[in-house]
């Protein structure tokens with residue numbers, strides 16, 4: 001009997017080998033940059049017991065194991081050439097109206113969470129993509145459009161069920177295994193065990209308003225500068241993604257856009273007032289501001305992508321970027337080398353702060369409590385693009401990332417995982433890096449859970 005047959009006999013979930021139906025769908029990373037990484041097998045765990053058996057089996061057989069939730073790791077850490085443990089069948093959702101807490105399976109996608117919580121009109125900070133998994137989002141922190149008011153996804157965590165490296169199952173909370181619980185609040189997915197379930201506290205879903213505003217390219221620096229000023233004094237209920245982007249579409253072969261996507265937990269009249277200084281720079285080509293209940297806002301703010309391959313690099317900055325820095329960003333995006341991916345490339349400032357900043361930095365593993373803006377730099381291409389295009393895009397991104405070191409610190413968001421980041425321990429985890437390493441030594445002393453940026 002081969003090792004794979006033995007594993008198949010142990011578990012209730014489906015084990016797929018290359019060529020089996022569903023193999024590609026369950027074992028591929030979303031980011032096609034890492035499409036060449038082909039697993040030896042994929043186990044879609046049916047329940048937490050399967051996860052424990054798979055961990056024990058992989059350990060005994062010395063087979064490397066990668067944990068796959070929603071599969072969105074920007075660095076492709078949800079796959080490996082060994083066994084991929086697919087958690088997407090661990091997707092049960094149970095809401096308890098008495099406690100206001102919701103318990104969800106470790107592979108639950110955002111779409112299912114929104115659908116399950118809507119009838120109760122309660123929520124907690126959830127991402128804006130249908131298919132991002134709750135595991136990756138929570139374990140890396142989880143910053144969403146309501147986070148300035150309600151905190152991070154990991155701040156809403158009450159407890160989590162974890163299969164440890166030796167196959168034992170524990171529940172971690174503020175009272176039980178508090179160090180492990182602390183590490184699961186922003187210490188990054190895949191590091192300390194396999195989280196088979198999570199319990200979160202919810203709050204009533206807040207109604208509000210949304211905004212999408214677009215300006216022409218010559219206004220880029222002024223809009224970025226003014227929006228930063230607005231966000232530095234904005235109420236916690238207002239969050240915004242301030243972006244400049246270039247794509248290969250358009251009649252002249254290239255399209256550039258300056259955009260603000262905003263979510264305000266207050267009426268549209270207030271949102272219009274908040275945005276007034278930006279609208280005073282120049283009339284936007286488009287400005288949609290509307291009242292929406294929480295669920296309509298979530299649908300409106302939903303992120304869609306052309307897919308393909310992409311790379312993202314980030315810097316977390318505790319202050320705004322000055323005009324010289326903003327000019328660097330705009331000039332670089334203007335010179336994007338191009339690719340066949342309609343998602344193009346760009347730079348975005350996500351406004352953080354508010355409730356995120358009110359949690360002391362040592363209370364959870366997520367360290368970026370003083371960040372006011374997450375600067376995210378991205379580019380994309382397709383699998384059909386020639387190697388020179390891929391090279392040019394990555395060189396462009398690395399040069400821009402290096403240039404931004406002049407005005408933003410070497411601090412990065414682990415959930416926008418950057419496989420090219422040097423000094424990632426410090427950049428992702430700041431002052432919490434040392435304690436995370438201790439938790440790793442205690443809960444996974446042999447480093448069974450490993451990948452290029454494993455704690």
Ligand SMILES: Cc1cc2nc3c(=O)[nH]c(=O)nc-3n(C[C@H](O)[C@H](O)[C@H](O)COP(=O)(O)OP(=O)(O)OC[C@H]3O[C@@H](n4cnc5c(N)ncnc54)[C@H](O)[C@@H]3O)c2cc1C
Pocket residue numbers: 066067068069070071072073074076077078087106107126127128129131132133134135136137139140141142143144145188189190191193194195196303305415416
């Ligand atoms: C379209 C899109 C929208 C996004 N929106 C947001 C957003 O609004 N806010 C935000 O903060 N981030 C956002 N992100 C980033 C996202 O949070 C991360 O990419 C996240 O890690 C993805 O989790 P996943 O489970 O989908 O991916 P995976 O690749 O499956 O997992 C990511 C990492 O976590 C590990 N992991 C996953 N689940 C578990 C588990 N249950 N137990 C142990 N380890 C696990 C994996 O091994 C891997 O290392 C977005 C990403 C995309 C692509």
